Amino acid sequence: MAGLPRWALPAVGAFLVLLILLFILFGRGGGGSSTAGACLTDLSTHLPESSRVVYGTDLVQARSAGYVDDGTLEELGDSQIETGAFPDALTQRYRYGQLINTEAFTARTGVEPGQIQCSLGDAQSSVMSGSFDVAEVTGSSVADDGQLTATEDRLGFATGDADPEKLLEPRDGASLGSSDDVKRTIESLRDDGSYSILVQVGNPNAEKRARAAGLGLADGDGDDRALVVAWAFADAEAAKAGRADIADRVNGAVRGTSSITVDDLEQDGSLVRAKIETRKAANLLRLLEKQTSLIPADT
Incomplete structure (x- = not known):
């Protein structure tokens, strides 16, 4: 570094180290939901509208x-x-x-x-x-x-x-991703840092029950993990009324890993969401294998 005074060399070295760290954290492409958050939403447009339960992972994250x-x-x-x-x-x-x-x-x-x-x-x-x-x-x-x-x-x-x-290509007609309820459920899970998601599709015309419901897994603080929750309803009134059932169903699904209360659930218009720290990752694969329902059956 010819031409620089000797006192400036440590500062230049520290700056280069900072640039390298920033590249590692943010420049790898797809490391977090801010850089690769759209991949699961994009892939949802390739799946048929008839899909009722979908699961996926941003493998880079x-x-x-x-x-x-x-x-x-x-x-x-x-x-x-x-x-x-x-x-x-x-x-x-x-x-x-x-x-x-x-x-x-x-x-x-x-x-x-x-x-x-x-x-x-x-x-x-x-x-x-x-x-x-x-x-x-x-x-x-x-x-x-x-x-x-x-x-x-x-x-x-x-x-x-x-x-x-x-x-291989997005579907010309209706796809899973053409459902606004499914799309906002996936996006909410990803916005809260989920690298893996499990989403159940409900009745698209439901007035009181959830139209889509999802759980996700994210990094927590330190070595902890986090459970991410997102339920989509027709309107804010249905979302408010559905919070108690969400808490019951989530607690039943992840018993032994975490527990939530109605107070943990944040209402964002017609969407109910939460991010709960857990000591270990919830076993969503078991929920998939047991066909655990996140949405009450139509009666």
Whole structure:
């Protein structure tokens, strides 16, 4: 640094260190909801309007929170329990379901775990964003079975009669993401820092019951985690009346992890939301497997 006085060198060095720290915190792309918060909302436009329960993860943010999906099966399982993050559909199906390592996973799917950046799906269909080798994916054995297809920035994975090709582009007609209630529920969960979300879709014409309800997982203070809550109603009156039921259902769903009261629930017009610190991550995967209902059934 020719030309600088000797007394200025420590200050310049400190400034460079600060720039590096700022890049690490904010420049990695997708580390938090402010930089990658739209990915789950965007993917919701690829799913059918008929989806009733959807779950997903911003994997970039989850990895930053401690989720490890590119290591051993033990690391994958331990980090999933620690963070509560939903694995992407391919990892869930093949690494968890068939207990294979990353090399076998890539050989079977044409996908490396770190290539998937965001994932959202329902019981039959899942769409993932990231950066993919189309030839590797479409030449894989899973693609040969008709379950997987890809573009350079999207993966479509489907089981049963669902068509993975239809997942690669936003739907021209009605999609899950075209529901304003679903969209604002997802956005509220993400605005409060959720890296993983579970959303149940209710009756879009409900006057008193929730039209959409969601739980999310976020980083808390220190080593803690946080449970994020978002329920969407038709209007503010219905939202106010529904808070007691929300508290009961959330407490029933995450018993042993956290508890909330009506006073913890903030009403924002027709939306009810909360962010509660928890010692450990809530097991939302168990709620999905048990088909736990967040919205009262229509009677």
